[in-house]
Amino acid sequence: MDGPRARARYYGREPRGAPSAPVASAAALLWAARASAIIPAITLMPRSPIAHRPMSRTLRTARAAGIAVGAALAAAAPRATAQTPAPIVYTVSVPDPATHIAHVQARVPTSGRASIEMMMATWSPGYYKVEDYANQVDSVRARAADGSPLAVERSRPNRWRIDTHGAPSVTISYQVLGNRKFVTADWVGDSLVVLNGAPTFMTLADTVHRPAEIHLSLPPGWSSATSLDSASDGVLDHYRAADYDDLVDSPIMAGALRTVQFDVDGIPHLLVDAGAVGDFNGERAGRDLMRIVIEASRFWGFLPYRRYLFLNWFHPGGGGLEHKNSTMLTSNAAALDTPAGYERWLTFVAHEYFHAFNVKRLRPVELGPFDYEGTPHTPSLWIAEGLTTYYGDLMVARAGLARQQDYLDWMSAMIRDLQRTPGRLVQTLDASSLDVWNSENSAVGMDTRKTVSYYTKGPVVGLLLDAHIRHLTNGAKTLDDVMRLAYRRYSGAQGYTPAQFRATVSEVAGVDLSDWFARALDSTQELDYAEMLDWFGLRFSPADQWQLDVVDKPTPDQQHHLQALLKPDSEARPD
Numbered sequence: 001m002d003g004p005r006a007r008a009r010y011y012g013r014e015p016r017g018a019p020s021a022p023v024a025s026a027a028a029l030l031w032a033a034r035a036s037a038i039i040p041a042i043t044l045m046p047r048s049p050i051a052h053r054p055m056s057r058t059l060r061t062a063r064a065a066g067i068a069v070g071a072a073l074a075a076a077a078p079r080a081t082a083q084t085p086a087p088i089v090y091t092v093s094v095p096d097p098a099t100h101i102a103h104v105q106a107r108v109p110t111s112g113r114a115s116i117e118m119m120m121a122t123w124s125p126g127y128y129k130v131e132d133y134a135n136q137v138d139s140v141r142a143r144a145a146d147g148s149p150l151a152v153e154r155s156r157p158n159r160w161r162i163d164t165h166g167a168p169s170v171t172i173s174y175q176v177l178g179n180r181k182f183v184t185a186d187w188v189g190d191s192l193v194v195l196n197g198a199p200t201f202m203t204l205a206d207t208v209h210r211p212a213e214i215h216l217s218l219p220p221g222w223s224s225a226t227s228l229d230s231a232s233d234g235v236l237d238h239y240r241a242a243d244y245d246d247l248v249d250s251p252i253m254a255g256a257l258r259t260v261q262f263d264v265d266g267i268p269h270l271l272v273d274a275g276a277v278g279d280f281n282g283e284r285a286g287r288d289l290m291r292i293v294i295e296a297s298r299f300w301g302f303l304p305y306r307r308y309l310f311l312n313w314f315h316p317g318g319g320g321l322e323h324k325n326s327t328m329l330t331s332n333a334a335a336l337d338t339p340a341g342y343e344r345w346l347t348f349v350a351h352e353y354f355h356a357f358n359v360k361r362l363r364p365v366e367l368g369p370f371d372y373e374g375t376p377h378t379p380s381l382w383i384a385e386g387l388t389t390y391y392g393d394l395m396v397a398r399a400g401l402a403r404q405q406d407y408l409d410w411m412s413a414m415i416r417d418l419q420r421t422p423g424r425l426v427q428t429l430d431a432s433s434l435d436v437w438n439s440e441n442s443a444v445g446m447d448t449r450k451t452v453s454y455y456t457k458g459p460v461v462g463l464l465l466d467a468h469i470r471h472l473t474n475g476a477k478t479l480d481d482v483m484r485l486a487y488r489r490y491s492g493a494q495g496y497t498p499a500q501f502r503a504t505v506s507e508v509a510g511v512d513l514s515d516w517f518a519r520a521l522d523s524t525q526e527l528d529y530a531e532m533l534d535w536f537g538l539r540f541s542p543a544d545q546w547q548l549d550v551v552d553k554p555t556p557d558q559q560h561h562l563q564a565l566l567k568p569d570s571e572a573r574p575d
């Protein structure tokens with residue numbers, strides 16, 4: 001999820017129940033013309049080649065994600081074994097998009113049980129707010145294979161119990177109201193359908209890791225895009241998910257889509273534009289996102305997925321949500337018309353993309369496996385979100401997509417926001433994370449008199465911690481080293497505890513940083529900027545209290561330190 005800065009300043013607020021923004025016919029024609037012609041491949045040379053992997057970095061347009069990569073990956077999909085539970089097979093259709101209603105049919109194996117319990121999730125991972133998805137569901141019916149109706153009882157607000165009469169499988173049908181343009185909601189409109197897993201797919205209320213198949217029945221001429229693998233039947237718009245987690249973590253966009261593909265390290269990345277694209281230049285954005293992905297590959301030393309999608313939806317609201325192999329981005333195309341607006345969009349996208357590493361793989365121990373009917377509480381969102389904002393900005397700067405002063409302006413804005421938040425003296429950073437479920441909108445739009453946002457204080461603490469590590473090790477180690485070491489130890493099934501992450505930082509710094517963390521995370525004391533300013537040769541401007549400027553006469557060491565932060569792969573200055 002993105003923070004309040006991006007939302008408030010560049011993307012506005014989420015409109016609820018806003019009417020569809022129809023794609024102008026002229027724009028649709030332009031898309032068609034572009035999509036039909038494969039532009040010459042553009043090859044960009046990596047700035048810092050990674051020796052162990054051949055580099056293939058090309059950019060081209062593609063007709064549709066499903067065609068471009070889905071078919072190619074179908075053959076690689078693992079085959080079901082005797083131990084794999086039978087899948088739930090969903091068919092989703094939108095016979096009348098103007099009604100904003102999606103029709104879902106689910107063929108559900110019963111494993112011989114006399115009754116089964118189906119549930120809708122109550123929240124979406126990454127957005128820490130209970131949402132009433134079950135209330136968007138209507139007309140729940142069930143029938144046996146011979147078509148005979150089966151009794152359905154609403155056993156809980158988000159659950160339905162179905163008598164199976166011993167049938168090996170039952171077919172459940174229901175309707176989903178898709179009238180919210182938001183990253184955790186469904187949208188069904190004339191030219192675009194957005195299906196998120198949690199609000200769309202009813203599932204068996206058990207803990208079995210059961211695969212799913214998703215068959216989309218789309219209006220003529222539509223295409224679909226998702227990070228899900230194509231189904232083994234090879235049919236267009238048929239997908240498969242390894243389990244419910246995979247399904248929830250893989251939003252689907254369908255309709256009039258414009259796709260640009262680029263490859264980094266031989267891995268396809270797709271920028272899929274939809275909605276009110278206006279004058280948005282997808283090919284330029286694809287080139288810039290490629291540079292950010294190249295920078296991420298340099299930072300981590302690898303890319304952890306087989307394919308990645310930027311699902312880029314334009315409408316008057318805004319916000320983004322991270323997923324393991326994709327991100328759902330919503331933004332207002334008009335806000336990207338200025339160079340500053342476009343740069344901020346890049347940092348917003350870089351934030352969501354960095355989440356593919358930080359939180360979707362390297363994660364707090366509390367954030368997985370998910371209980372979709374319960375709310376996990378973690379004090380570590382300053383890492384999962386705050387450090388993601390810190391690195392999102394750094395990725396854009398390090399990719400050469402912003403100037404040094406731009407970066408200093410972004411950090412200044414966060415420091416200014418923090419220092420003008422009275423709640424910084426009331427709520428600790430750990431508590432800000434633990435209390436997120438009590439906030440109005442997943443830590444966005446909080447009462448700043450009583451609370452402090454981990455989206456604001458988190459990246460500021462990230463900068464101070466990075467400077468502290470660099471100072472303690474005389475520049476030999478950085479927060480980058482902490483992230484890489486933590487990833488090696490705690491990504492995937494394990495997750496880190498708060499103590500483990502702090503210990504990892506101390507290990508890299510070579511000093512026990514318990515006292516430093518106690519002050520920055522566990523107390524409401526003011527942060528101390530002096531060390532950071534001195535290390536990087538910065539000062540707060542005399543004219544603007546929280547504006548970072550380079551000091552009048554930085555020492556060669558200070559110049560080198562700032563360069564090492566913003567261009568870590570450039571020639572190191574010999575000591």
Ligand SMILES: [Zn+2]
Nearest residue numbers: 001002385388
């Ligand atoms: Zn985020």
